[in-house]
Amino acid sequence: MRAVDAARAAKHRAFLAGRGLAERREAFSDAMLARRACRLGPGFDAERHREADGQFALDYFLNRVDDTLTDAGLDVPRRIFVAWTGENALTPNRLAALESIRAMNAGLDVVLVTPENLNEWVVDTHPLHAAYEHLSAVHRSDYLLHHHGGGWSDLKRASHDWSPSFDAINADPSAWLLGYPEARSRDVAYLASPLGREMAARHRTIAANCAFIARPLTPFTAAWLEEVEARLDYYARSLARHPAVDPFGDGGGYPLPWSALQGLVFQPLQLRFAEHTELDERLRPAQADHR
Template sequence: MNSDRVVSRLRSAKHAAWVARRRAWAVIEPGVAPAVDAGLKTYSRLRPPTSEHALDVLLAPAPRRIFCLWTGDNPLSANRTRAMAEIRRCNEPEVEVVLVTPDSIDDWVVAGHPLHPAYQDLALIHRSDYLRTYLMHHHGGGYSDVKAARTSWAPAFDALNGDPRAWLIGYPEVSYRVVAPAPTPLHRRLRVHYTRLIGNGAYIVKPSSPMTAAWLAEAERRLDLWRDDLSRFPGDVHSGPDGYPVPFYGLLGEIFHPLCLRFHDHVLQDAAITPQLRDYK
């Protein structure tokens, strides 16, 4: 056997071992829920339900509505305007599309649960991160970044509302490289199981689930901690001046990705609702 063939076989064996190892890692082991809970508790004070029985809840269906958000007073760019037109073209009249702006936000604020007092001091991108969390918990339905849709979301609404155990449907996260930051043990689990995570740019949610309750509670707990610093160093568009306290992923990915893994049994995936992820600004 010549040396080239030996090298080729060794490379094939090494690759096969790597594939087998990745597949083994990607299996959701029985202890993943307690392990993720432990990681979340180390990372924050998030407290998902401890009883699996508590997760057997019958939720209201997701309203056939897609929220898009524009949280500043600046006008939409030409690309964003085209994206909104495309979202409407793909979905209306089967699915209502609502663009929430500073002029209309009060229409969606729930009596007894105002927006967090720190909301106005957030950078515009973090306002969007918090506001989608608020809307998904209290109202449910769809959320999409202002990025062009590719097709109608109606089949995804049907799939979610047709499954009594499902709480959320979204497009699968695109790579382990875009998993949100977390402490090492939790971050490793998120990277290993990234195919079970949902991308942050588009999803449909049933309102008032244990997942959305934990999601909103953790976002507001963080805002409580950051409130004083935000009042002194308010944000602008993407971040803020030195002293602005909110990390880029601090109000969305750092909370949402771990919860997707924690409640993976209640999360569905549909790549069809993946928005345009390039050249959208």
């Protein structure tokens, strides 16, 4: 038994050493990326996102953003949207998260968007894309922020009152987006391209898309909605042949990658509009036990 115990202890020490090495490697990688981010400079230049062959990647869109749009300068409504777009009832953990968001933000309007009330928020002059009905529940979100503005939160437990964050963004008309920063380079939406490497390098200046506040009718939200709908145009036929059969789009040949309509649009745009993005750690939700 002593030999077995000794072997187990040695195995445990090796596990701890390996975990420590992995953590040190990640810290070293983040430090290297932070130095690279400084070398990139603060400005935006699409030319540094060209591939080795001199072309932009097929899904690259930052060079097509319309520079002629102007900021409407509207106040951000003190409202937080959350969504449950499936036909099934909220799971116990999601219901607890919703109650947490409401309790933490008693002074704000927390709106749960469901299939029953979605049409109340769809703008008559801008209906939902025809492919919407084929999307997974995860992808049926974030469509309201351009026209209505306000906060967005995944159904995860809130950690702070958002009222001071609404005060902060409304106090600065040049701020179009306020969100909590990504903690690690691997947390940003993944792209195997120069754009992806810059996003990883700048991860501490990029807001996550789980919880944020957006000013309505800005060039940022306009470009976001336009690109999402362009991607839905591209995938429409595939989505019609292989619509989502589960909330996460895991089965049935569902063609859309996980981040295609969210992080891979929302986060690159922050490089394009970096001067209009602000960060606020108070918006970071709890990540454990949310499903």
